[in-house]
Amino acid sequence: xxxxxxxxxxxxxxxxxxxxxxxxxxxxxxxxxxxxxxxxxxxxxxxxxxxxxxxxxxxxxxxxxxxxxxxxxxxxxxxxxxxxxxxxxxxxxxxxxxxxxxxxxxxxxxxxxxxxxxxxxxxxxxxxxxxxxxxxxxxxxxxxxxxxxxxxxxxxxxxxxxxxxxxxxxxxxxxxxxxxxxxxxxxxxxxxxxxxxxxxxxxxxxxxxxxxxxxxxxxxxx
Amino acid sequence: xxxxxxxxxxxxxxxxxxxxxxxxxxxxxxxxxxxxxxxxxxxxxxxxxxxxxxxxxxxxxxxxxxxxxxxxxxxxxxxxxxxxxxxxxxxxxxxxxxxxxxxxxxxxxxxxxxxxxxxxxxxxxxxxxxxxxxxxxxxxxxxxxxxxxxxxxxxxxxxxxxxxxxxxxxxxxxxxxxxxxxxxxxxxxxxxxxxxxxxxxxxxxxxxxxxxxxxxxxxxxxxxxxxxx
Numbered sequence: 001x002x003x004x005x006x007x008x009x010x011x012x013x014x015x016x017x018x019x020x021x022x023x024x025x026x027x028x029x030x031x032x033x034x035x036x037x038x039x040x041x042x043x044x045x046x047x048x049x050x051x052x053x054x055x056x057x058x059x060x061x062x063x064x065x066x067x068x069x070x071x072x073x074x075x076x077x078x079x080x081x082x083x084x085x086x087x088x089x090x091x092x093x094x095x096x097x098x099x100x101x102x103x104x105x106x107x108x109x110x111x112x113x114x115x116x117x118x119x120x121x122x123x124x125x126x127x128x129x130x131x132x133x134x135x136x137x138x139x140x141x142x143x144x145x146x147x148x149x150x151x152x153x154x155x156x157x158x159x160x161x162x163x164x165x166x167x168x169x170x171x172x173x174x175x176x177x178x179x180x181x182x183x184x185x186x187x188x189x190x191x192x193x194x195x196x197x198x199x200x201x202x203x204x205x206x207x208x209x210x211x212x213x214x215x216x217x218x219x220x221x222x
Numbered sequence: 223x224x225x226x227x228x229x230x231x232x233x234x235x236x237x238x239x240x241x242x243x244x245x246x247x248x249x250x251x252x253x254x255x256x257x258x259x260x261x262x263x264x265x266x267x268x269x270x271x272x273x274x275x276x277x278x279x280x281x282x283x284x285x286x287x288x289x290x291x292x293x294x295x296x297x298x299x300x301x302x303x304x305x306x307x308x309x310x311x312x313x314x315x316x317x318x319x320x321x322x323x324x325x326x327x328x329x330x331x332x333x334x335x336x337x338x339x340x341x342x343x344x345x346x347x348x349x350x351x352x353x354x355x356x357x358x359x360x361x362x363x364x365x366x367x368x369x370x371x372x373x374x375x376x377x378x379x380x381x382x383x384x385x386x387x388x389x390x391x392x393x394x395x396x397x398x399x400x401x402x403x404x405x406x407x408x409x410x411x412x413x414x415x416x417x418x419x420x421x422x423x424x425x426x427x428x429x430x431x432x433x434x435x436x437x438x439x440x441x442x443x444x445x446x447x448x449x450x451x
Contacts, residue, residue: 051252067449069394087398087402088249127309127310127313131324135326138346139345169350
């Protein structure tokens with residue numbers, strides 16, 4: 001049986017199932033934002049945006065955009081009933097003070113000790129930009145990293161030590177990729193779920209850090 | 223009588239000196255005080271340090287200020303974004319210095335300046351290259367980085383309503399950095415869509431109290447940054 005990696009949408013679908021009822025959640029740009037579409041409808045989740053919004057709703061309909069209601073990616077969004085707006089320092093007190101239960105972040109690399117690299121490849125040709133990534137990494141109560149398991153040319157992105165500059169040290173709790181769901185534990189990386197048809201040895205071969213397979217591991221369902 | 227209203231944009235930015243540190247509100251295009259920035263460009267103060275979240279987009283407002291050649295340093299969290307062509311060219315040519323600051327640290331450093339706090343320890347940036355050369359301390363088993371206050375000579379702010387005492391409201395998320403910057407500068411200059419009578423803003427709806435504001439100029443139909451005027 002050949003392995004069936006998850007599509008981008010399927011990664012988002014898988015993550016969405018794990019976002020708990022009642023959570024205050026900050027979504028990174030890209031794949032993390034997609035995950036919000038797949039949270040079961042019986043759960044109430046409050047989304048936070050670093051520019052001072054709690055209670056983000058879906059994208060506005062055409063002609064209903066308000067240029068002063070935007071998310072961290074500068075896209076227009078809507079406000080749900082019960083939403084609140086506040087200034088930047090409060091928005092970041094929510095992040096840095098541990099009030100945000102969960103940050104879903106895209107990642108370039110994650111290390112076995114939970115180190116996160118998602119802001120810079122270290123290439124000096126380009127001016128660096130960090131935004132709120134370091135605040136979210138260091139401050140959110142829980143951090144989940146979402147990414148493809150390997151780079152486009154097959155290099156592992158889960159490593160013993162990140163080679164890219166760190167965003168935050170030892171902060172990632174869980175990794176969702178197109179091949180696996182992996183917990184970062186004090187004893188190392190614990191594989192909880194694998195894509196259908198994937199053998200553990202094959203997963204280990206695409207990973208730059210030692211993995212352990214949980215006894216109760218399952219096939220990823222989306 | 224206290225009257226912080228000024229009659230024109232040029233009166234609003236009068237007296238800004240060469241070498242000034244200018245805090246400019248806004249996140250992306252929301253909350254950018256476009257008309258005050260244009261007035262600052264006309265005013266032609268040189269060798270400015272600009273503190274703002276993004277380094278401008280296209281060729282208007284902040285990008286236009288950078289292109290004027292009057293900005294020698296920018297302090298921001300996310301200078302590179304779609305359309306930040308002017309900044310990228312200046313940076314590549316070595317014509318502008320960049321101090322990159324994590325967004326929450328940027329905001330908190332200004333709050334510290336406004337609140338008389340001589341710096342603070344934060345976990346943000348600990349163990350990263352943005353902490354290099356900074357004092358660190360382990361508090362209750364966690365590593366923290368020491369960050370200094372960031373004070374402005376001038377803040378340029380876009381508000382929705384203002385009164386002659388300088389009380390302000392903001393439109394939706396255009397508030398972003400404005401309340402923090404207003405308290406962090408020696409001279410806080412506000413453009414407001416409307417100036418209303420004292421008392422028209424209910425006291426509990428005032429978002430920035432007038433004590434943090436020095437000048438208010440009415441700009442009735444402000445241009446949204448990046449949109450055609």
